[in-house]
Amino acid sequence: xxxxxxxxxxxxxxxxxxxxxxxxxxxxxxxxxxxxxxxxxxxxxxxxxxxxxxxxxxxxxxxxxxxxxxxxxxxxxxxxxxxxxxxxxxxxxxxxxxxxxxxxxxxxxxxxxxxxxxxxxxxxxxxxxxxxxxxxxxxxxxxxxxxxxxxxxxxxxxxxxxxxxxxxxxxxxxxxxxxxxxxxxxxxxxxxxxxxxxxxxxxxxxxxxxxxxxxxxxxxxxxxxxxxxxxxxxxxxxxxxxxxxxxxxxxxxxxxxxxxxxxxxxxxxxxxxxxxxxxxxxxxxxxxxxxxxxxxxxxxxxxxxxxxxxxxxxxxxxxxxxxxxxxxxxxxxxxxxxxxxxxxxxx
Numbered sequence: 001x002x003x004x005x006x007x008x009x010x011x012x013x014x015x016x017x018x019x020x021x022x023x024x025x026x027x028x029x030x031x032x033x034x035x036x037x038x039x040x041x042x043x044x045x046x047x048x049x050x051x052x053x054x055x056x057x058x059x060x061x062x063x064x065x066x067x068x069x070x071x072x073x074x075x076x077x078x079x080x081x082x083x084x085x086x087x088x089x090x091x092x093x094x095x096x097x098x099x100x101x102x103x104x105x106x107x108x109x110x111x112x113x114x115x116x117x118x119x120x121x122x123x124x125x126x127x128x129x130x131x132x133x134x135x136x137x138x139x140x141x142x143x144x145x146x147x148x149x150x151x152x153x154x155x156x157x158x159x160x161x162x163x164x165x166x167x168x169x170x171x172x173x174x175x176x177x178x179x180x181x182x183x184x185x186x187x188x189x190x191x192x193x194x195x196x197x198x199x200x201x202x203x204x205x206x207x208x209x210x211x212x213x214x215x216x217x218x219x220x221x222x223x224x225x226x227x228x229x230x231x232x233x234x235x236x237x238x239x240x241x242x243x244x245x246x247x248x249x250x251x252x253x254x255x256x257x258x259x260x261x262x263x264x265x266x267x268x269x270x271x272x273x274x275x276x277x278x279x280x281x282x283x284x285x286x287x288x289x290x291x292x293x294x295x296x297x298x299x300x301x302x303x304x305x306x307x308x309x310x311x312x313x314x315x316x317x318x319x320x321x322x323x324x325x326x327x328x329x330x331x332x333x334x335x336x337x338x339x340x341x342x343x344x345x346x347x
Contacts, residue, residue, distance in 0.1 A: 070191075072184045074275055075332040082289040085296045087245050088338035090237065090303050100234035100306075108242055114209060117145050117246075139261050142250055143200040149243065150193040151210045152217050156236045156302075157186030159221050160229070177315035181301065188294055191274050195287070198268035233306035237340065240299035247292035254285050293333055303340025304329060308347065316346040 092098045111117070117137065161182035168175040202210065225232045253259050267277060267287040275290045301317060308316075316329040327335035329346060 070187075070274065072187055074188070076276060077290060077293050077333060079281065079289075081333050081336075082293045085244065085248075085293050085333070085336075086338060087241075087248050088299075089241055090339035096228065096231045097234055100231050101238050104235055104238040104242070107239065111148065114148060114213075117141070137250075137253065137258075139259050142253075142259070143196060144206070145246070146196045147193070147200055147202055147206065148210065148213070149246070150189055150196060152213050153239075153243070154186045154189035154193070155214060155218050156221055156232065156239075157182045157184075157189065159218060160225055160232065161186065163222070163225050163229075176313065177318045178305070181315050181317050185298055185301065188298075191270075192291055192294070195268055195271045195274075195291075198270060229310045230306050233302045237299055237303035237306055240295050240302060243295040244292055244299060247288055247295060251285065251288055251292070254288070296336060296338065297333055300329075300336055300338065300340055304337075304346075307340060307343045309343075313343070313347050316341065319346075 090097075092101050161179045164175050164179050164182070168179070221232065224235075250259075254262060262284040265284040267282045267284065271277065271287055271290070272282055275287075277286060277290070304316060317331060319329075321328045329335070329337075329341055
């Protein structure tokens with residue numbers, strides 16, 4: 001195919017479900033060249049270039065405003081800190097933990113099915129590229145998964161922050177710093193999505209899936225957070241465990257040479273600016289390291305918040321501590337605790 005192919009995600013999905021093909025939409029994937037050209041080299045799509053559009057367009061030239069920097073500046077991660085991130089799991093200790101874990105596993109099953117994802121231990125052990133097929137994890141399939149994953153990952157933080165904001169005003173009491181961290185988490189997840197949108201253009205079917213998933217998830221999480229914020233934070237903590245696992249596996253695929261079209265691919269400019277990626281460390285692999293570190297931070301934050309008294313305890317990630325000689329939670333990952341901090345350690 002000379003490096004180009006038309007990708008019909010909905011065709012494959014319908015073929016899997018009912019054995020028929022209906023060309024309703026396509027996912028057009030484009031990758032940014034190593035030379036960071038203005039017009040990216042599209043490795044997978046034969047769609048006419050004119051059909052590709054900027055999904056989140058930057059503001060046009062204005063008379064007085066030069067640029068609009070982000071409200072939240074991302075903490076600086078060192079290479080050693082990012083490489084120290086590991087796959088970790090917090091054991092369920094009570095009935096609420098088991099509820100959160102069970103719902104997460106159901107959610108994970110649905111997401112895996114929707115994105116055609118599989119990554120068995122046998123497949124991890126292979127050093128050759130997987131055979132073509134619905135469940136073969138290629139560059140295209142990884143981008144499909146990233147887009148779908150990040151399009152819903154920003155929902156919990158925004159929902160939790162809005163509920164706590166209204167709760168604070170209604171009760172005429174302070175929130176003790178939770179709102180800012182939750183909003184920053186939602187913002188960070190949206191930046192992941194914006195980054196991947198520089199590399200892939202969703203088709204109509206994918207947009208429909210995102211719309212449906214976001215609508216169901218937002219309302220479901222909203223009602224759940226009203227009932228039990230603790231279970232919701234534990235659920236997000238378990239969900240972020242799976243995100244860390246997913247990005248760890250894609251790193252394994254890159255290192256094993258299974259994703260050759262990403263070997264010389266550089267991160268989009270939006271990612272370079274947001275994460276302050278240094279020269280010489282702007283490859284696709286470096287980008288995945290940054291995103292995995294973010295997901296590990298969200299894992300730590302939500303498991304920690306799930307251990308606290310929801311309406312009483314302050315946010316430990318923005319608090320000042322009496323004894324600075326011992327590690328404490330922070331915005332960065334210099335003292336990250338993979339499965340969260342216990343209440344007795346920080347309050």
